[in-house]
Amino acid sequence: MMRQGTLIISLDFELHWGVFQSVNESSPYMQNLLNTPEAISGMLEIFEKRNISATWAIVGLLFAESPAMIRKFEPSVKPAYKNPCENPYLLPLGRNESDDPIHFAGSLIRKILTVPGQEIATHTFSHFFCRAEWATVEAFLSDIESAREIAELYGIKINSIVFPKNQLIKEYIDVLPQKNINIFRGAEKGWMYTGIRTLHGSKLSKSRHYLNKFGRLLDTYFPLSGSNTWSTYELEVQRGQPINVPASHFVRPYSPKLKYLETIKYQRIANQIEHAAKSGKMVHLRWHPHNFGSHTDENMKLLSKILDYFENCRSKYGMRSLTMQEYAGLLIMD
Numbered sequence: 001m002m003r004q005g006t007l008i009i010s011l012d013f014e015l016h017w018g019v020f021q022s023v024n025e026s027s028p029y030m031q032n033l034l035n036t037p038e039a040i041s042g043m044l045e046i047f048e049k050r051n052i053s054a055t056w057a058i059v060g061l062l063f064a065e066s067p068a069m070i071r072k073f074e075p076s077v078k079p080a081y082k083n084p085c086e087n088p089y090l091l092p093l094g095r096n097e098s099d100d101p102i103h104f105a106g107s108l109i110r111k112i113l114t115v116p117g118q119e120i121a122t123h124t125f126s127h128f129f130c131r132a133e134w135a136t137v138e139a140f141l142s143d144i145e146s147a148r149e150i151a152e153l154y155g156i157k158i159n160s161i162v163f164p165k166n167q168l169i170k171e172y173i174d175v176l177p178q179k180n181i182n183i184f185r186g187a188e189k190g191w192m193y194t195g196i197r198t199l200h201g202s203k204l205s206k207s208r209h210y211l212n213k214f215g216r217l218l219d220t221y222f223p224l225s226g227s228n229t230w231s232t233y234e235l236e237v238q239r240g241q242p243i244n245v246p247a248s249h250f251v252r253p254y255s256p257k258l259k260y261l262e263t264i265k266y267q268r269i270a271n272q273i274e275h276a277a278k279s280g281k282m283v284h285l286r287w288h289p290h291n292f293g294s295h296t297d298e299n300m301k302l303l304s305k306i307l308d309y310f311e312n313c314r315s316k317y318g319m320r321s322l323t324m325q326e327y328a329g330l331l332i333m334d
Helices: 030-034 036-050 067-073 106-113 137-152 170-174 206-221 256-279 296-317 324-333
Strands: 006-013 054-058 118-122 282-287 320-322
Touching: 006 256, 006 324, 030 036, 036 106, 036 296, 067 137, 106 118, 118 137, 118 324, 137 170, 206 256, 256 282, 256 296, 296 320, 320 324
Parallel strands: 006 054, 006 282, 006 320, 054 118
Antiparallel strands: none
């Protein structure tokens, strides 16, 4: 009997906390962050209309309603940041979400919770870089504890994590069960998705870095990494170890410079969905909500088109939409 195909969507919800080292008030990309509430509302409307489940990996700092709340929940053990520009706790903040919508997002989190089928995961409390020179397992565990505690204010129990920048290191993955987190998003298949940085944070050669980056760009449009779908046989579950629910494809946002490739981009994703549906495999799409903060109409049209195709596969092949947590539960039972 053929296994049921599965679509998973995960979103890295971080706003300015995820890009503060490169985006300031004068940066053009700031508009993406300010437009994120509109983008999230559009995504939720599309998800609810089509009965789509999704996992929202949210930076814990976004749960706070004020700087005072951040101070209350900030980790007891913080990294020894060598460069003040890397320290999120030094950022100037407004009084609340109305005053500072790029650092506080309580209303958006509550809006997500009103839509059926949405899982809230963590993107760490502070957008913690596991491969940074200042990173330690002790500071990471303290950070995760803060993320869990502040989420509990919203009645949320965190079970899944998406590592910032997809920085996957075994020693950090292995300690997740200590904080009752048993599911993580792994990397896509393919040479272009591995080895961006070495274990201790030192950069690879410039040539390899740009080769990987160019490879990921091409994989958006052409199947360099193949279908990048996953069978349950590939996702071995080991007792006591966190469960890997790996990604398949980054949904790259609309770019006017590459608009002539939009049809090819859509077809690449549609082919992945169809392959998963026909073969009983899993396909896992990912992006950041703020990616859709510019050219929002074009991005929503693409998302609607992708999910319309999924609906066709759901009707034709019995494909299903699940969160990371739901899919991990099936792997355990498999």
